[in-house]
Amino acid sequence: MMFETTLTLVVPIDRQTRDDIRRKVDHYFLLNRAIPPVSYHAIADFASTLVDRYKWNQSFKAFVMVCCGNAIWRSVVGTIPFNRRMLLLPQCLKNSHMCKASTDELGLLCTECGNCNISGFLQEAENLGYITVVTEGTTIARKLIESGKVDAIIGVGCMEVLQKMFDAVHKYSVPAIGVPLLSCGCVDTKADSDWIKAEIRHFDQHSGFRLLNINNLNDKTSALFTETQIQQLLNLSGSATDNLVKDILLAGGKRIRPLLTVLAYEAFSLNPDQEVLKSLAMSVECFHKASLIHDDIEDNDSLRYGKETMHTRYGIPVAINIGDLLIGEGYRLLAECNLAPQITRDCLKVISQGHKALSVGQGTELMARRNSEILSVNDILSIFANKTSAAFKVSLLVGAIAAGADKKNLDLLDQFSYLVGLAYQLKDDLEDFTFKDGALSSENPSILLAMLAEKVNESDRPVMQEALFQGKGENLQSLIDNYSIRELITGLLTEYLNKINTCLGSMENISLKLVLHEIVGKTFRDYI
Numbered sequence: 227m228m229f230e231t232t233l234t235l236v237v238p239i240d241r242q243t244r245d246d247i248r249r250k251v252d253h254y255f256l257l258n259r260a261i262p263p264v265s266y267h268a269i270a271d272f273a274s275t276l277v278d279r280y281k282w283n284q285s286f287k288a289f290v291m292v293c294c295g296n297a298i299w300r301s302v303v304g305t306i307p308f309n310r311r312m313l314l315l316p317q318c319l320k321n322s323h324m325c326k327a328s329t330d331e332l333g334l335l336c337t338e339c340g341n342c343n344i345s346g347f348l349q350e351a352e353n354l355g356y357i358t359v360v361t362e363g364t365t366i367a368r369k370l371i372e373s374g375k376v377d378a379i380i381g382v383g384c385m386e387v388l389q390k391m392f393d394a395v396h397k398y399s400v401p402a403i404g405v406p407l408l409s410c411g412c413v414d415t416k417a418d419s420d421w422i423k424a425e426i427r428h429f430d431q432h433s434g435f436r437l438l439n440i441n442n443l444n445d446k447t448s449a450l451f452t453e454t455q456i457q458q459l460l461n462l463s464g465s466a467t468d469n470l471v472k473d474i475l476l477a478g479g480k481r482i483r484p485l486l487t488v489l490a491y492e493a494f495s496l497n498p499d500q501e502v503l504k505s506l507a508m509s510v511e512c513f514h515k516a517s518l519i520h521d522d523i524e525d526n527d528s529l530r531y532g533k534e535t536m537h538t539r540y541g542i543p544v545a546i547n548i549g550d551l552l553i554g555e556g557y558r559l560l561a562e563c564n565l566a567p568q569i570t571r572d573c574l575k576v577i578s579q580g581h582k583a584l585s586v587g588q589g590t591e592l593m594a595r596r597n598s599e600i601l602s603v604n605d606i607l608s609i610f611a612n613k614t615s616a617a618f619k620v621s622l623l624v625g626a627i628a629a630g631a632d633k634k635n636l637d638l639l640d641q642f643s644y645l646v647g648l649a650y651q652l653k654d655d656l657e658d659f660t661f662k663d664g665a666l667s668s669e670n671p672s673i674l675l676a677m678l679a680e681k682v683n684e685s686d687r688p689v690m691q692e693a694l695f696q697g698k699g700e701n702l703q704s705l706i707d708n709y710s711i712r713e714l715i716t717g718l719l720t721e722y723l724n725k726i727n728t729c730l731g732s733m734e735n736i737s738l739k740l741v742l743h744e745i746v747g748k749t750f751r752d753y754i
């Protein structure tokens with residue numbers, strides 16, 4: 227995240243000025259709703275508008291930005307239970323001359339001696355159930371944010387630290403309130419006690435907003451794939467074929483597709499039907515496992531999740547049959563859901579379209595491999611869209627349609643799926659394109675080779691062809707480096723990530739927007 231290097235990081239000394247700014251900023255966002263998370267540059271624009279409107283000192287812009295961020299997030303933070311919040315205090319609030327506390331890897335271990343305000347803030351927060359941390363910098367806060375152990379943060383710090391914290395908070399869409407220190411200097415600093423305590427105590431029990439915690443959703447999804455649940459939903463009889471179905475559904479994997487279905491259904495449903503949710507998630511996973519079985523056959527892969535693939539262990543005929551059975555079960559589970567006929571029809575339409583797209587994308591890939599053909603960049607992107615984007619689309623749209631989402635939201639999810647599928651595969655190619663014993667580690671078409679084929683000049687083209695067909699990995703790697711292919715692909719990935727951010731910015735379902743933003747932040751953390 228690029229910050230304004232010329233921004234003056236000062237806090238108004240006069241309390242009346244601070245309170246006036248906070249009050250007017252809060253009023254502005256009551257009339258001009260902004261759905262979080264909002265980018266740093268958007269907050270800067272809001273602050274500029276307000277500074278000009280109220281003729282505030284330009285040196286207060288950074289402070290106004292903090293107040294804008296608080297106003298945008300406060301309605302969300304207020305709905306989160308206290309025991310899912312963290313109070314983050316700086317060690318510099320301590321009385322350096324009288325402090326008796328020791329420190330550990332997390333920060334200051336307050337003895338509550340009463341010689342500074344820290345003990346009072348900690349008691350206030352801990353009595354409500356907060357996780358409290360007294361530390362310098364943002365490292366510990368970042369780790370807690372990434373762990374998913376907290377759903378919201380009340381952070382106190384100097385303006386510079388609050389500015390740095392914005393990057394982590396925005397990347398993972400953690401609802402946060404920032405309270406700037408009144409004085410800096412990294413020792414014996416001062417803070418507005420009333421402001422901090424007001425933010426700690428703020429709770430809105432009447433809000434209809436429901437935060438979706440990705441870790442809770444992940445646990446809920448994983449709990450659906452137990453032997454008992456699979457037995458019940460698929461009515462398994464104990465036959466040899468049924469046992470293979472059970473084994474493949476119990477096999478490893480991240481359960482990303484059913485997780486997305488659960489997420490979308492929970493985000494749009496006012497009263498989620500857990501039986502419907504189980505059937506939807508299991509249906510999506512059946513389709514996914516079927517595609518993996520068939521894909522392993524087509525790619526002649528011998529291992530999946532560290533175990534022998536179905537066709538390697540039982541033969542191709544058995545594997546094809548299990549894959550076909552899973553496809554049938556996927557459609558049956560959906561058809562027998564307690565959904566209105568029109569909704570069932572729309573879900574079936576999305577799934578069948580996704581099934582077709584997957585086959586078309588896989589077909590292009592197989593024919594290119596058969597003909598030893600280097601596909602164009604556009605052809606590779608088309609494969610990504612037909613395979614990965616389509617899978618995300620099916621997962622999200624089935625859950626959203628079943629929950630009654632309107633066309634605008636479905637269109638946004640369609641767009642999001644397309645963009646994130648392409649971005650995911652670009653990232654995957656960047657990280658997985660390697661050479662083993664001089665040969666490519668994968669036979670699948672690669673965006674790096676496609677880009678190199680389009681960029682290489684005529685004099686280097688024979689070198690590329692020779693490197694490919696004679697397995698001279700070092701020569702091929704040199705060409706990739708010389709033509710800055712990885713940098714070009716990274717630039718393309720960045721373009722899609724920016725488009726994803728724009729797409730998410732158009733979403734008005736806050737629960738969905740926040741959790742999708744968090745997923746994107748964690749998936750592409752090294753590129754954002």
